[in-house]
Amino acid sequence: MTAAAPRPVLPPEIFLRAEGLVRKFGSFVAVNGVTFDIPRGKVFGFLGPNGSGKSTTIRMLTGLLVPTAGTATAFGGLDVRRDTERWKSRLGYMSQKFSLYHDLSVRENLEFFGTVYGLGSPQLRDRIDSLAARLHFTRVLPEITDSLSTGMRQRVALAAALLHEPELLFLDEPTGGVDPRGRRLFWDLIYELAAERGMTVLVTTHYMDEAEQCDTLAFILEGNLIASGSPHDLKASLCDRLLEVPAGADPFAALARLRREPVLEDAYLMGLRLRAVARPGRTAEARTLLAPLGAAREAEPSLEDIFVSLARGRAEKKEKVAA
Amino acid sequence: MKRLLALTRKEFLQLRRDTISVRMMVMVPIMQTMIFGYAINYDVKHLKTVVYDECLSFDSRELVAKMTASDYFEVVGNVRSLAEVRQTLDAGHASVALVIDREYGKARHRGTPARALLIVNASDTTTASQAMSIAGGISNQLSVQTLAKKAGWKEKAPPIDLRVRPWYNPDMRTATFIIPGLIAIILTFTLIQYTAMAIVRERERGTLEQLQVTPVTRLEIILGKIFPFVLIGIFQLTLIVLLMRFLFHVPIAGSVVQLYLAGLIFIAAVLGLGMLLSTIAKTQMQAMQLSFLFLLPFVFLSGYVFPIDGMPLFFQLITYAIPARYFIAIIRGIVLRGASLAQLWEPLAALTGFTVLIVALAVTRFKKTND
Numbered sequence: 001m002t003a004a005a006p007r008p009v010l011p012p013e014i015f016l017r018a019e020g021l022v023r024k025f026g027s028f029v030a031v032n033g034v035t036f037d038i039p040r041g042k043v044f045g046f047l048g049p050n051g052s053g054k055s056t057t058i059r060m061l062t063g064l065l066v067p068t069a070g071t072a073t074a075f076g077g078l079d080v081r082r083d084t085e086r087w088k089s090r091l092g093y094m095s096q097k098f099s100l101y102h103d104l105s106v107r108e109n110l111e112f113f114g115t116v117y118g119l120g121s122p123q124l125r126d127r128i129d130s131l132a133a134r135l136h137f138t139r140v141l142p143e144i145t146d147s148l149s150t151g152m153r154q155r156v157a158l159a160a161a162l163l164h165e166p167e168l169l170f171l172d173e174p175t176g177g178v179d180p181r182g183r184r185l186f187w188d189l190i191y192e193l194a195a196e197r198g199m200t201v202l203v204t205t206h207y208m209d210e211a212e213q214c215d216t217l218a219f220i221l222e223g224n225l226i227a228s229g230s231p232h233d234l235k236a237s238l239c240d241r242l243l244e245v246p247a248g249a250d251p252f253a254a255l256a257r258l259r260r261e262p263v264l265e266d267a268y269l270m271g272l273r274l275r276a277v278a279r280p281g282r283t284a285e286a287r288t289l290l291a292p293l294g295a296a297r298e299a300e301p302s303l304e305d306i307f308v309s310l311a312r313g314r315a316e317k318k319e320k321v322a323a
Numbered sequence: 324m325k326r327l328l329a330l331t332r333k334e335f336l337q338l339r340r341d342t343i344s345v346r347m348m349v350m351v352p353i354m355q356t357m358i359f360g361y362a363i364n365y366d367v368k369h370l371k372t373v374v375y376d377e378c379l380s381f382d383s384r385e386l387v388a389k390m391t392a393s394d395y396f397e398v399v400g401n402v403r404s405l406a407e408v409r410q411t412l413d414a415g416h417a418s419v420a421l422v423i424d425r426e427y428g429k430a431r432h433r434g435t436p437a438r439a440l441l442i443v444n445a446s447d448t449t450t451a452s453q454a455m456s457i458a459g460g461i462s463n464q465l466s467v468q469t470l471a472k473k474a475g476w477k478e479k480a481p482p483i484d485l486r487v488r489p490w491y492n493p494d495m496r497t498a499t500f501i502i503p504g505l506i507a508i509i510l511t512f513t514l515i516q517y518t519a520m521a522i523v524r525e526r527e528r529g530t531l532e533q534l535q536v537t538p539v540t541r542l543e544i545i546l547g548k549i550f551p552f553v554l555i556g557i558f559q560l561t562l563i564v565l566l567m568r569f570l571f572h573v574p575i576a577g578s579v580v581q582l583y584l585a586g587l588i589f590i591a592a593v594l595g596l597g598m599l600l601s602t603i604a605k606t607q608m609q610a611m612q613l614s615f616l617f618l619l620p621f622v623f624l625s626g627y628v629f630p631i632d633g634m635p636l637f638f639q640l641i642t643y644a645i646p647a648r649y650f651i652a653i654i655r656g657i658v659l660r661g662a663s664l665a666q667l668w669e670p671l672a673a674l675t676g677f678t679v680l681i682v683a684l685a686v687t688r689f690k691k692t693n694d
């Protein structure tokens with residue numbers, strides 16, 4: 001009946017557009033109207049505390065979960081709900097939970113998923129071998145998947161998601177439990193594929209150093225997307241509000257006192273220094289407040305600072321609404 | 324098609340690693356056929372009998388001899404008093420006692436009723452009723468002979484000659500009756516559980532989700548799960564049929580092809596039930612427990628062990644809802660009576676109807692729960 005509905009055409013530089021995505025489980029709203037664009041060939045990072053709705057959003061974007069409301073468009077005009085089959089054949093997905101067959105060997109797993117994506121045998125074999133070499137798991141190809149270490153499993157799972165050379169890749173906490181060397185292997189490959197093949201990536205992570213490398217970041221909190229931008233831009237929003245002073249003789253007393261100050265949004269210890277975040281537009285007052293402790297200087301905010309600040313700002317807004 | 328093949332191959336690869344399950348799939352049919360074929364035996368033979376012969380005459384010995392000749396009774400002792408009879412039965416050394424009246428012989432010659440008493444341990448009703456009817460038969464035979472002699476018929480046959488011909492199972496062997504029905508029970512026992520667990524395991528492990536982001540369609544996922552188990556079902560069916568035919572020597576009177584045809588329909592029903600269970604069970608453990616829930620009514624209310632005609636009306640009504648009931652009726656028809664599917668159209672229609680219903684329900688529920 002809506003056969004003649006005009007297809008929303010994306011601007012050429014946008015690869016994926018999510019508009020007003022909502023997902024309810026019963027009366028619980030897990031994702032509450034999330035909207036964002038991911039440009040082609042870019043790595044988009046999704047940050048947020050546990051249970052904030054990151055995985056649920058990804059599951060809607062893969063076509064696994066039907067959104068309660070909202071749309072997702074990608075691949076130059078496909079709609080996730082209308083063109084589900086074609087949509088699925090062009091994306092790769094690595095879920096938060098390891099989800100290859102435990103009782104098959106690594107090679108059997110990769111062969112199975114490759115075949116399911118329609119790959120023929122000589123091509124499939126080549127791709128398995130080259131991904132295994134690239135991610136350093138050739139040695140474990142004949143082993144039963146169940147016997148692999150966490151780091152190895154994640155590499156194999158990434159390979160499984162990349163076998164059919166997807167244009168869009170979803171990674172849900174891909175590096176949980178992976179050692180630094182493994183994480184390096186991982187990200188090197190992902191950035192290479194993004195740069196060389198124009199693969200678009202959406203990744204969730206709790207590692208700030210990984211988030212730092214993303215082209216764009218989005219913060220999601222209780223199902224709401226509360227801020228997005230490049231890591232640099234996001235930090236800029238906090239730049240002139242983050243002050244640092246020497247901790248002094250009794251840092252804990254000082255910290256307790258600062259935390260009660262209405263001028264400050266947050267205060268915490270960073271090694272031997274005390275850091276305070278002024279409320280927007282009240283940096284001067286904060287400086288005066290900190291003066292007895294020593295000369296305050298502006299500090300370079302980390303993504304963690306942004307994260308905490310955003311979460312706190314939201315919580316306070318909520319309290320105000322409630323009051 | 325290629326994807327379906329890949330799914331099937333994957334299922335068998337997994338199965339190959341799961342050696343315990345593979346062994347179970349072979350051993351369960353063999354063991355159950357052995358147990359039900361050999362151990363469960365309603366044929367009453369060699370009932371331990373104690374004799375208290377007060378008469379001690381030619382006639383009384385003739386009666387005892389007739390009874391032991393039937394193979395149903397085996398004299399394990401002679402006693403000299405009723406008290407001893409009681410003691411032997413109480414102790415369980417015998418389950419039947421034959422007490423022959425002091426006047427038995429004389430009465431027979433006089434032509435007045437000759438008295439003998441058969442005491443039966445009726446705790447086991449099946450045994451008791453068989454013992455009683457056999458003993459009754461023997462005594463009738465003896466009286467008729469006497470009457471015939473009196474009437475001057477000499478050795479010739481008495482006027483009424485009612486002969487009993489047990490058709491379809493001429494030796495009245497329990498195995499002949501039990502094993503065809505066992506096909507239904509074994510398929511139920513293994514297939515519901517394996518299908519349900521195979522699906523629940525994929526959901527638990529997250530592999531079902533991984534499959535669902537690939538271009539594989541729902542129908543392919545379902546078929547890919549069902550197809551290997553149909554093959555396993557056919558394998559088990561073959562195994563039991565071979566055991567039945569060559570170990571227990573139960574001849575298949577009807578068409579083997581029709582037997583397999585009905586078997587396939589029943590396998591589909593059972594797989595559907597397994598799938599239905601997988602949509603309810605959250606864990607493999609629950610899937611296993613739930614499958615036992617089906618097993619009980621399938622065994623006891625399908626006519627497999629207890630004849631449906633003997634059940635109270637309420638339970639008789641329930642049996643109509645149990646697909647195994649129809650399948651058992653069909654196999655017994657084909658194997659024992661040589662009936663064709665055309666003759667068995669009623670249970671066949673009911674079985675097919677149930678299968679379609681179950682599979683449709685399972686598929687819709689499967690689609691819903693995995694959304």
Ligand SMILES: Nc1ncnc2c1ncn2[C@@H]1O[C@H](COP(=O)(O)OP(=O)(O)OP(=O)(O)O)[C@@H](O)[C@H]1O
Binds near residue numbers: 025030054055057096
């Ligand atoms: N199938 C479901 N049924 C009911 N509630 C669900 C379901 N899936 C997710 N939720 C709820 O939705 C909320 C968001 O979950 P989600 O998995 O998207 O969080 P997340 O941001 O990925 O968290 P984490 O960092 O822990 O992975 C949680 O409160 C979760 O309990």
Ligand SMILES: [Mg+2]
Binds near residue numbers: 055056096
């Ligand atoms: Mg998650």
